[in-house]
């Protein structure tokens with residue numbers, strides 16, 4: 001495995017979250033944001049959270065659902081409504097799973113930030129360079 005595919009894998013499997021102690025909010029960090037809370041502008045923790053199984057499962061269902069909706073458009077089937085209804089249901093359930101996965105990830109981010117906060121107050125905090 002070369003370095004390039006490793007980086008791609010990292011991007012695909014983990015998400016950078018920011019956790020603000022003052023707002024008690026965990027949210028996905030966008031590329032250009034500094035390590036400051038977008039709500040209150042206080043310094044906040046940045047943690048890498050792995051995407052969990054629920055999240056992937058939700059995405060799979062959504063893709064499967066969209067595929068099912070497209071079937072009657074691409075092929076002549078005797079019961080297009082069944083595909084359509086099944087597709088909508090799968091897509092809807094998939095969305096719920098993705099949201100549940102995201103909620104879990106935000107929770108994980110908050111836990112990780114709380115842990116690293118405890119660790120960094122104990123030891124002298126190491127200033128890390130911006131990783132971009």
Ligand SMILES: [Zn+2]
Nearest residue numbers: 020023037040
């Ligand atoms: Zn904040």
